[in-house]
Amino acid sequence: xxxxxxxxxxxxxxxxxxxxxxISREIPIENDLNLLTAFDTNAxxxxxxxxxxxxxxxxxxxDSVQNLxxxxxxxxITKTLDGPLAxxxxxxxxxxxxxxxxxxxxxxxxxQKFANEKGISHxxxxxxxxxxDEQKWVPRWGYNGxxxxxxxxxxxxxxxxxxxxxxxxxxxKGARKERSLKNVxxxxxxxxxxxxxxxxxxxxxxxxxxERAQHKQELEKSLHRSKISTASLGKFDKKLSGEPTLxxxxxxxxxxxxxxxxxxxxxxxxxxxxxxxxxxxxxxxxGSKDLVNTRRAINSTKKSKK
Amino acid sequence: MLRTVKPKNARAKRALKEREPQLSxxxxxxxxxxxxxxxxxxxxxxxxxxxxxxxxxxxFNKKNQVTPFEDASSLEFWSNKNDASLLLxxxxxxxxxxNLIFTRTFNYQLFDMFECGVENFKPMKDFxxxxxxxxxxxxxxxxxxxxxxxxxxxxxxxxxxxDFFRGETLSQISLAGLSHVISCTVGExxxxxxxxxxxxxxxxxxxxxxxxxTPRVELVEMGPSMDLTPRRAQxxxxxxxxxxxxxxxxxxxxxxxxxxxxxxxxxxxxxxxMEKQDLSKLQTRKVKALKPDN
Numbered sequence: 001x002x003x004x005x006x007x008x009x010x011x012x013x014x015x016x017x018x019x020x021x022x023i024s025r026e027i028p029i030e031n032d033l034n035l036l037t038a039f040d041t042n043a044x045x046x047x048x049x050x051x052x053x054x055x056x057x058x059x060x061x062x063d064s065v066q067n068l069x070x071x072x073x074x075x076x077i078t079k080t081l082d083g084p085l086a087x088x089x090x091x092x093x094x095x096x097x098x099x100x101x102x103x104x105x106x107x108x109x110x111x112q113k114f115a116n117e118k119g120i121s122h123x124x125x126x127x128x129x130x131x132x133d134e135q136k137w138v139p140r141w142g143y144n145g146x147x148x149x150x151x152x153x154x155x156x157x158x159x160x161x162x163x164x165x166x167x168x169x170x171x172x173k174g175a176r177k178e179r180s181l182k183n184v185x186x187x188x189x190x191x192x193x194x195x196x197x198x199x200x201x202x203x204x205x206x207x208x209x210x211e212r213a214q215h216k217q218e219l220e221k222s223l224h225r226s227k228i229s230t231a232s233l234g235k236f237d238k239k240l241s242g243e244p245t246l247x248x249x250x251x252x253x254x255x256x257x258x259x260x261x262x263x264x265x266x267x268x269x270x271x272x273x274x275x276x277x278x279x280x281x282x283x284x285x286x287g288s289k290d291l292v293n294t295r296r297a298i299n300s301t302k303k304s305k306k
Numbered sequence: 307m308l309r310t311v312k313p314k315n316a317r318a319k320r321a322l323k324e325r326e327p328q329l330s331x332x333x334x335x336x337x338x339x340x341x342x343x344x345x346x347x348x349x350x351x352x353x354x355x356x357x358x359x360x361x362x363x364x365x366f367n368k369k370n371q372v373t374p375f376e377d378a379s380s381l382e383f384w385s386n387k388n389d390a391s392l393l394l395x396x397x398x399x400x401x402x403x404x405n406l407i408f409t410r411t412f413n414y415q416l417f418d419m420f421e422c423g424v425e426n427f428k429p430m431k432d433f434x435x436x437x438x439x440x441x442x443x444x445x446x447x448x449x450x451x452x453x454x455x456x457x458x459x460x461x462x463x464x465x466x467x468x469d470f471f472r473g474e475t476l477s478q479i480s481l482a483g484l485s486h487v488i489s490c491t492v493g494e495x496x497x498x499x500x501x502x503x504x505x506x507x508x509x510x511x512x513x514x515x516x517x518x519x520t521p522r523v524e525l526v527e528m529g530p531s532m533d534l535t536p537r538r539a540q541x542x543x544x545x546x547x548x549x550x551x552x553x554x555x556x557x558x559x560x561x562x563x564x565x566x567x568x569x570x571x572x573x574x575x576x577x578x579x580m581e582k583q584d585l586s587k588l589q590t591r592k593v594k595a596l597k598p599d600n
Binding site: 014017018019020021034035036037038039040041042043044046049053054057058060061062064065066068069070072073074077078082083084085086087088090091094095096097098099100101102103104158160164 | 447469
């Protein structure tokens, strides 16, 4: 004989042992789990708030917290070493003001803008690509490359109005070769352009440097001249701190004992005088080779003829 | 205003970068400022609130001559200097005894203010010390009362309280770490101009066995306990308000694609629309013999 189990008795025992965890309110208590907040908008018993304030407030709070914790325990829970963690919603329902304004999106650099426009990606293309139809990895180009997939297919669709002897496979191949040639051409052109630009920039930079060097030299010269242009030749002028010292010419003394060098130089001078090589001719700038100033002679004869 | 500095070394640069606006923000820091005259009640209330706000609080030791409702420039300066957007100013005057002013700033500019008087104050130390919680625990909140939903002043109060004490934004929470609850209860208005006091209570939470999945909750008061009477308030500026409540655009949310669904078997189902096919123009095998002669 089977005895019937009286569920009501067990329930009663359970309720005697444990206090209830469920609460009921006229207006359901709203919870914001992200903020861990309960909003209870039910009417409050004014008399009880006055007479038995502390206990009443505590009781109301307990009910709200119980409801909130019930909700929290029903969230997806992950077990960790530090105890169970309940997942909270990403966004709160009740909105609170931010501390600072939203960050402004960073302005793109000139290069980034250009790259976006042109569709340039800094990532290197993989050599292998996945062929969705074949469900395997194939090379992007080269033997069995995916770029030859169309021209190698065994069946081609002929469009209406095309010639009978039209070979779609060779047409596609021709187009591919053309694209490749065009790319090579463009590459060469770009190389040429960049090379010429680089050369031009180099030349410009060198010219600028030379100009600056010359300018600096001139400035130093004029500074030097102004410094020794006083009555004392700059001897009693006030010196600035860190002023560069003037470099004059160093005197050079020839050796007194060994006179072979001196002898040689004297000889050279004598030679010059004898040949008339050192003689200056103002009109030509060189009076050495011919003794007659031809230009002058021509001019004088022209004048006399007139 | 503080002068804007250009960082000269990496450390300064890092420090300045930390202050920059961020998409998901750090918990707001609160400054606790006393005016020239304060009462013992205000002092104790502030130190108790400070211990609730720890570790995101900063106590000013010296007294300061500030009147936030007249001139808030000092508050803005402190906010900027300490990178804090919450300020609690405590004062005590004959006209407004035991006064607390909750102030918020947005982008180091004054956002709003809420002033309330403290009554029936009971400090933390009057309660059993064993019930008190560790530093940095995230509190639960409870707002009981119709007025928190309907009256603008109490809505403001609710907003300020939540903002002040909520601390970090978490994606998940330890269920063992549900330690205390800040509870605000307000009664009903006697007439239209009546501003009933808010009963501010803090309870520590005890989770007891219930025989079910969810535990039975019992509360033990841990303090501070006070009744707050709303006084003056300054609402946020309209434009500032709009800026402050702006939400970031959600990222990586896939766009809803049209006509593509997943059925209950988990198969992807697409719906396509076709024109009616004209079979008379169907291309068949081309044979020279069938070509018309020209």
